[in-house]
Amino acid sequence: MEPTDWSELMTRVARTRDAVSFMRMYEHFAPRLHHYLLGLGVPAARAEDLVQDAMLHAWRGARQFDPRRATLSTWLFRIARNLHIDSVRRAATAAHGDELASGDNAAVDLAQAPSPEAYADHVGLTRAIDALPALQARLVRMSFLEARSHGEIASELHMPLGSVKSSLRRAFARLQHGLTDLAA
Template structure:
């Protein structure tokens, strides 16, 4: 009679992404499906955090995953983890999408979400106000101590779990959680003061 497998912690349940990438490089579609199921929702949140228009995010995620499939042989776990590699691909896909856009202001490309906001009013905020809000958040994150800024980016923009962050950075889970609480508290105070 088979015994039940031992209960694993959520962190231990995550696959070895470097091994998954090696299988994908060999053409393993099931390994790719595993990668896609785990990272597609995270890339979706990450791209929204970068300001990609909601109507285009799913296409950008699919393009990112397709590029990962095609470039799997180029993945080098010695240079970056699979998550970092995938987020970089998604960021590049987003930048390529912006470069292909046709809206231009003062010689610079206008991101699609801002160009559409100029014509649609949206939630009541004008495109310049939305852009200033995004810039304000970026500045507020940059003003945090470096470790806190990195934790906020990993948690919010990259949609990493606290356990994933702790594992990747070699920090105790409690330290990650308390540092994020302090960082979000500082962000709230900083953005509240800027709005006043």
Template structure:
């Protein structure tokens, strides 16, 4: 059994080091460790967004290809590798929806997110906040209903329809409450309103 397989839970520093080796030396072994760990997680996330399995697989492959090509733009001091990769996958999904006829299926708050044109993690999407120490406090400072919806949507990756069904809340109310909550959260974390 390899040392990597014996380690049950590599931490953010481990993954940052793997990315450093990919960026500096095009280290295929490090890339494969990253791929083996994150690809299944990305696929589960995308499937949870209601994406067809074949499309989810394509988006995972594209996300991993971007990781390889843009490894030098990764900055472990700004975000964990997981956050960076999930942001890439989410942006690829948004781009595919914009190109396809199903663009209306994406939540209305998509305009609040910043595209990842340079492969660098922006600061306006919910994934950008996950590395901030104050995220929990900022969410807790929201009204209870807004905090619950933020957690369900962005941290549990539930769709607006799933939240609506689970809470017995009209879909339009879920969307508008999330938009207001997200704006307050951004202000609470020092972002633009």
């Protein structure tokens, strides 16, 4: 698989409103943003809405993207995170009056949310998954990125459940070994 220059695609979107480039970005980043938001504890339906809002913001604000300041993934994850923070603040304000405006907000500790950079820096993991045999890579993506159960995977791929589980165990062992080598 050929690497994609996401900054170049975003530049096309900014310059010419290139819908094909935008859809390539959407197909790549929307599931990752959704997974990130789920990791922050956002309910699935709300996460879907936030992803749509983030991608719409990226489309409308394409000219604001500066590849010298951040990668596209960092920029998109930051947009999604900021939209999530804004929605939490609005909900807290509605529920608790003006407590947020006064700065007295012990209930909503947004500083504990993982940074978008931690999620956006997925390049090493993506490369490690791509280096797996095709079936193992597909199983890992289905299990981890798509959050599918082993039973769902077995059913969709017409595989015995035990084969799915053992293949995933081998894949995760290879990933763990590969990522340990990258960190060294």
